[in-house]
Amino acid sequence: MGGRRYVIRKIMQALATLVFILLFNFFLFRIMPSDPVKLLTKGKGVQLTQGAQEQLIIDLGLDKPVLPISLRPLALHADNQLFQYVGDTLTGDFGPSLLFQGRSVVDVFLTALWPTLLLVGGATILMTIIGLYLGIRGGWSRGSRLDTGSMGFSLLFYSMPDFWLAMMLLVLFSTYLGWFPSGGYSTPNADLSGLAHIVDVMNHLFLPIVTLTVGYLGEYYLIMRSSLLDVLGEEYITTVRAKGIREDSVLWGHAVRNALLPTISQIALGFGFILGGAITVELVFSYPGLGLLTIQALDSQDFRLLQGLFLFASVAVLLSNLAADLLYSWFDPRVKEA
Amino acid sequence: MATLAEPASPPITPRSPKAVARERRKISRHRFWSIYRKSVMGMAGLAILIVFVLMALLAPLLVSSTGLDVTKVSGPALSPPSWAYPLGTDNQGRSVLTLIIWGSRISLLIGLLAATVSMVVGSVLGILAGYRGGMIDTALMRLTDWFLVLPWVALMIVLAAILGQSLTIIVLVIGLTSWAWTARLVRSQTLSVRERPFVERVKGLGSSDSRIMIRHVLPNVLPVIIAQTILSVALAILAESTLSFIGLGDPLRVSWGQTLEQAFDTGAVTLGAWWWIGAPGVCIVLLVLAFTMCSTALEEIFNPRLRQR
């Protein structure tokens, strides 16, 4: 396969982006205007003695120089905050969480990972299938009732804050109708197992996943639709039609195949938005995933945890982009030669 | 080879170039409006926009701001919509309608200011990258791609959490994290403008690069910038409401997002106070929708390829 050069280039670019993300993350959390120790202890009713404060600074490595090189005095520092941060990050050591005393950031993170995977993963699959299908159908019969309907739906939900949609669904389906639980991952202390547990989890997942799917579905539809319209205007589609190919083969065999390519990378770029949406949606449904954890870290000023979460989100988007690029090279023969 | 004539440029009448340009602009403004007027979507969006802008500007005349002060209001708490309180009241007895009218000011202001910041940064970087090309282009586009990868909402949350909460900071946080899409779009448009023969001609006449960028490239990419900026306003309004809802808004100013935050925090969901939650949300949706519709209508005018479809 001739696409190896392309794949290697994409991986190198992703690595460069990773370096940027790491550096960005490092400096982002060091531009805090206030004293980190005060921030770390603020609002916890903790009064630290002078000695304890110094100990904390040493524990956090904040006594070390920030960068490996300093100008005044000109010196190199083998032991510095940047190197330590990069080293710690690469070995998966994010230190202890302040919010959850006695647990490490990684431990806290892993507990919240599964619910978010379930929510974001499920919603992504749903919105991809529904959104792309509507986009294909809508673009193919532009101006049809399905198309204008989907267009209106997309514009409406695109303009809607997802946390608001979440609250309205909760008011209607939980408070008034009582069809769904008001939040959480599963019924607390219910001690269910097997199928009953799965049903319980699904029951809790339903409204959050609907919110996220409906909220971001429109973008998938719009991207697919416009990409398909672009392709339908291409000359080769006229050639295919001239050959007497049946219309649905023109659509699925030629137009969709070509239109999916640009859609893949656009969708990958949009993944960051879905992650962002998960933050507020999880907050409204008090769904114990990474989004809710982000809010908790924020409220308790646990910047260490926040930093880890932000790093994770950035890397997740980076990886989804890389995956899209690789998928692209797999599907598009033109990439293989270059 | 004898080839039939392809369309030539129209004959040039001896008039000062400035007069010609002015005339042309007047005609295109006229034509623009006559096309825009036909767009149902564009006109509907514009109508909603005008209503909200008037509401924001005339807020002091419509209702007194004392209705925002919890110590000075005397209404019943959590009352559903009634004649006295058309949109009901919140848990402190404030009229939700008052909150909405005053909140429109902050939501609109932050939306417009943040979109302006984003537009300026995005356009400058986009034109610079597209026009200069080479190393500058590569470097700027790398930076843009990196910013596109950073998850936007998470980035805003982190920045707002670190930098603090004031109107200026919220505007800067939203504006400085959302320019990447504009930069990309403006760059690709600039690339196509740069290829047009007139740029070469002006260059031959000895114009400096910065002059060409401002006098010749900018006017030609302006349509794209305008359509994108209007869309940015929509995004910025959504972003403001999200930040406020999370509790990262300016605590001293009433905005729609902040009203929603207070409603959520005080359990309006379990209390079933749908009016308190519903009204600010409907306003956000309408305002964002209005900007989105205007932007879509503009894009259809500026991008004839879309219009033909």
Next chain:
Amino acid sequence: MSVLEVRDLEIDYATSVGPVPAVRGVSFDIEEGEVLGLAGESGCGKSTIGLGLLRLLPRGAQTRGRIVLGGHDILAMSPNDLGAVRWTEGSIIFQGAQHALDPVIRVGDQIVEALATHKIADGKEADSRAASLLERVGLPPRRASDFPHEFSGGQKQRVMIAMALACEPKLVIADEPTTALDVMVQAQVLALLAELQRDMGLSMLFITHDLSVLAEVSDRVAVMYAGRIVEAGPAAQVFTDPRHPYTQALAGSFPTIGDESDLQTPVGLDGDPPDPRELPTGCTFHPRCAQAQARCKETDPPPVAFAPDRVATCVLLEPETASVARTTP
């Protein structure tokens, strides 16, 4: 019997300002084994005719009149029947072929698709047919497994030609087949087309804005202006003895090989073709016509058969043929 019979063809495009006429009453025939050249400036409606013959125009375009291709009344057919007629009765070679081949499908498979759709061949047999078609147009058969982007412009055009011949159509519509190619390659592709036409006895509609190409390949020529045929006749006669002022202007700018004076004094044509949304009154050519008279502004001249097998639409030709009945070209 004629392979193609077109009568009073009118085509309007749908635009935001309402229907705009692109083709305004065009009639012509193509006999078996004949090559008809259709010439005109860009925007005169010639490519619209090419696409309209197989009903390939964008949605919203209105087609009126009569098109009979290989005995099928094209405009009266159901979409299903039309699918069977496309490519078997008439195929199209598109402009330059730069974008006319599906970029993500191997060229062999694109040819096979045509064969399979029309149940001419499938499986191994279709593959070998595709390979031999490629060979026929001068490409190595193994290239069937390559993608379009792996071919040069001229090679893509060869693939396009091979594909157009796959179902042995009665008529091949060549729509500016050499336009996007460079001069050397143009000549090669043109020679290939001429050779195939001769060997296979193809009937062709050859659409181009390049008159020198038409002189080489066509038996008869029809010159279009603003959606109408303004002059038609045997190729040699039209070029050496043009009678419509428009054709005269074109032929004047067309160098006759060996005639030095022609090269030195090309008769230019001022102005642009008219905007189809605002056609001039009377004869649509009168604003650019060197011989325009007062009546040209008012009367749109009918086709005049001023000599055997020659037709032109110009008032200047009327006096000498006043008694000749109107005929279609």
